[in-house]
Amino acid sequence: MSRSNSILLEILTQSYDRKAWHGPNLRSSLRGVSPELAAWRPAPGRHNIWEIAVHAAYWKYRVRRRLSGDKRGAFALKGSNWFKRPVELSVKAWRADLVLLYSEHRKLRRALAGNLAGKTPRAPSRFLFGAALHDVYHAGQIRLLRKLHGR
Secondary structure, three states: OOHHHHHHHHHHHHHHOOOOOOOOOHHHHHOOOOHHHHHOOOOOOOOOHHHHHHHHHHHHHHHHHHHHOOOOOOOOOOOOOOOOOOOOOOHHHHHHHHHHHHHHHHHHHHHHHHHHOOOOOOOOHHHHHHHHHHHHHHHHHHHHHHHHHOO
């Protein structure tokens, strides 16, 4: 893999789960969040941390599809973009959605690695930068929601 391709993978990784210069990444912003905090809304009609986490998983899925050139597939949850959460306020349900986010990130990394190795047809940089910036943006939102809640 070339140096520039390695950098692309590193950008995606830092935005989600590796120490980065900019501060908390998406995964660390979610660390220690309870189901109750994840479900808390700062005001009626506003998204909560739980919905942001699942929204991020969905967009990792979408970017992976674009990278691979796949036709529309099936995301793990019915719907698109924003998903009303929680369906059930429990540790088990919250963990399941965090696992979904982690799983979609790993699938996206594999797709990107395949793309960089020339196994898929699309140029990755545009999609990669969007996915990485999306993670960092939502990590910031989650940190703000935690502060507003007092945690």
